[in-house]
Amino acid sequence: MIHRRVSFRPPDVPQRSRAESKAEPSPTGTVKNPMAYIAALTVPIVALELVIDDRTVRLIPLLILLPALPAALGTVRQTVYAVGWVLIVITGVLIYRPLPSWYDYLIIMVLAAVLGVLCVLTCHWRIRRERELSQVRSTAVALQRQVLRPLPILTDQVIVDGVYLPVEEDRLVGADIYEAVASPYGTRLLFGDVQGKGLPAIGAAFAALGAFREAAQREPTLTALVDSLEKAVVRHNAFAQQTGEPERFVTALILGIDASTDTQAVNCGHPPPYLLNAGLVTPVLLGDPGVPLGLADLAPKPQTVAWFPFPPGATLLVCSDGVTEARGITGAFYPLEERLRAWADVSPWEIAGNLAKDLSEHTAGEQRDDITALVIRRTT
CATH class of the missing domain: 1.20.58 (Methane Monooxygenase Hydroxylase; Chain G, domain 1)
Known part of the structure; x- marks a missing residue:
């Protein structure tokens, strides 16, 4: 089993130099003259x-x-x-x-x-x-980048690439999370978004992320894994109440990929992924989404596992609401499915870069939320 840790950054998104990172931040609202x-x-x-x-x-x-x-x-x-x-x-x-x-x-x-x-x-x-x-903001973004694993990630079943652009221009940063764990039961993937922004939201994100990394290796079923994540978020909310912070929930999509061509998924209030295969782009139907993590007590029934085909050579795209709810200068939402159909013949490793560049053009550079998208390629 091989793990490759390589930092990924889409084109046209320059990386800060060491001198710039150490320099004192300049006022964000100044004009030149x-x-x-x-x-x-x-x-x-x-x-x-x-x-x-x-x-x-x-x-x-x-x-x-x-x-x-x-x-x-x-x-x-x-x-x-x-x-x-x-x-x-x-x-x-x-x-x-x-x-x-x-x-x-x-x-x-x-x-x-x-x-x-x-x-x-x-x-x-x-x-x-x-x-x-x-x-x-700089401290929060640095914490996010240190805790989230660099992309791409390689396991026996998938190669996970993508783009992660935390918002740094707003008053508070967001808290998107992702992870891929090679477990005895196959590859387990987590993609989530914590309610709210700021350092308290990042604390809830870290609680869910840590629980996933531990439970993905231990729990044999995906529902047991989700139960562990639910308990972790509830424990974090209980601690947050003691310190005066509000309770938070986490929308999440948890995937289980093994040697079978069918993939397991538990949707906890997250937008469904898109399947790109043989030049076709289709949204993955996972049924009615369950409640987000931290709100299981409000659900009429427990979380269930959905199955969908994910054949070798196919690609899944999972993204946050920072992508689907990005608005252009006219107020229109970003047409993700339309763009994916235009990129149906593009290499999977170019989709993330195309998405980041196209989003920047659609929003005229006004990023209002974390932009996170994972491109999951099924290995042959």
Whole structure:
């Protein structure tokens, strides 16, 4: 029995360099040159101020609000420059076209200075908060990558390849999991998605993943394996309640592949896989999905095993809802089955790369959830 551990990354997804990984995370909401926008907004306000021949209508105080733009989208230095620019422009305009009294001038300058200081402090707080969130995301993603096994994975029955792209741009990371274990009963595969996001969700994912790795070697039947996973998630929820965390469930698909051409599956609320064989793409019918792991007490009947043909040379594609529920710029869901039919003649090892690239184009690069897809090839 051979196990091969090779890191897989689809094309057009560059890997971070060591220097980049050690560098301090940059603010995620900054723009390159907000001063250009400040100048563009200053020109019409000043022009109208000078054109309007009514000393009771003064537009120049509107410039006080301009530093709010770099405070929300720029850096602290850019915000300081914007505050200085506003003070200089207000002073120059009021010298050219003075106010009725010096008291009015003093009020405008004090307001501009006070709001400018508040904008600088707000920008500093925002950037510090973004860096803290970026560090949390980086830590969570590093934990995921260390616990999940690198792809591809080779066993006596299958070769498992795929793509795993945890979301790093959102406020919290997701918690997709996968695993393939070569057991005395054949190859057992787990593909799951934990409810919610963040480090608590990753904790539930690790609990399910650890239980699967241990029970896959021990339990002779797939239903007993699922029962072990259910107990692990329930135990984790009980511990989470003691620490004030909410209970979580795990949607999962568990497969059992042995020397037989028929494959066992237990569907715990997960989207069914797709079978690619002889140029045809068909969704695998597993019957009504069971309840997710952690909710077995709510189910009217225990989990059952479904059987489906998985002949040698065929390929299974299992993916998370980050793929099936990915929305384009028009709000349309990603047409996974349509794309798979277009790739029916493509090599199985190119499907994962094609999927990652096509998803990026469909969503215009706006990844909102973990993107995880496994391409399971039945060996001959």
